[in-house]
Amino acid sequence: MNDVYLDVLIFENMIMNYVILHITSLTASRCSRWYRLLAGAAIGTLYAILSLWLSAFLHALLGKILLSALMVLVAYFPKKFKDFLRLSAIFYGVTFLFAGISFGILLTGKVKSASNILATVCVGYLLVLVIARCIQKHRHAEQSAAQVFIQFERTADNGVWLPAMIDTGNSLRDPFTGTSVIVAELEALAALLPKEVSESIRENGTGDILNSASVVCTAKGWERRFRLIPYHSVGHENGILPGFKADVVRVSEDGGEGAELNDVVVCLYEKALSEDEQYRALLAPDMIA
Known part of the structure; x- marks a missing residue:
């Protein structure tokens, strides 16, 4: 069984969760205060810590759905159900994007956990910037x-x-x-x-x-x-x-x-x-x- 360092676990999850929520906010053109994003990231981090002992429920599909819903509600406080569904869909998309990037970096076998998280953040941000630029050009074409x-x-x-x-x-x-x-x-x-x-x-x-x-x-x-x-x-x-x-x-x-x-x-x-x-x-x- 691999050793898990609590401080590393908290550090990695807080950074990744905050970045994912922040990029979700940018993609959805949704203004949200930094402390709301931080609170949402903290909920995801708490989930990661509790999953060490309560893995049966928290690792189940229902547990993950409830977690993501809570993170979206706390981070963005959507007033309409359709806004909640839209933000949740974007949140899942950004999460899967980062998961794929992280998995690809891990497959190289040349990075440690801390450097993996930083590399994932950098690559993810670059991809989001490219996508945002394409969207911006498309909008200008309509004007x-x-x-x-x-x-x-x-x-x-x-x-x-x-x-x-x-x-x-x-x-x-x-x-x-x-x-x-x-x-x-x-x-x-x-x-x-x-x-x-x-x-x-x-x-x-x-x-x-x-x-x-x-x-x-x-x-x-x-x-x-x-x-x-x-x-x-x-x-x-x-x-x-x-x-x-x-x-x-x-x-x-x-x-x-x-x-x-x-x-x-x-x-x-x-x-x-x-x-x-x-x-x-x-x-x-x-x-x-």
Whole structure:
């Protein structure tokens, strides 16, 4: 019988479990605090320790299913059952990937346990990065560039053209009219907005809806343009973006004037949409004529 060193067992399992949970989080685009991942890793480590004495139940299929379910629940706290199933499936996939890598390294017979765990982590991360890059390229292929002209007040004669991205993932709609909306950077449209509105969003962010609404009400004529657009994203189950109905919106893919769209709401986002200002607005696919 081989000797088992408890400190080595804890070290290896904590590292592997944490890395697997972390990669699962990245693959699923799921934000999770480090201490939640650490707690999930600790549960897996405790399982490994207890299995030395309670191997009959813990090594059974039911025991392993219960363990993985508990790790997923603690690490990600999914609120919906379908999210739990999705996270569990990704967790199993990442686990099997690492198990295969680890087994392949062990077959070489040239590494010890500690170095095996580190080699597995390194190779696993490289594979995940390659897969993530392929997914990113696929998403970029589903997007294309355009130009959008935005003018909130037709009589103001101060509209701007912005580089935009036609994003197939942009499904935001005005809840009252059902029409698609545009998401644009605040700084790109600041010159078109009342000064008090742009300054309020800069100071408080788009999440402070009550403050934004109170400020808009003080800007004459802008209260009728004001809209609240619900959205869902990672870390924001029930987010709301402030928006304004624009009098003139044109979208062009070929550098021309483009077709004019009616009743379009432009949502404001206080951060940059791209690192190099390659695009400063996001359009829905149905905005292209």
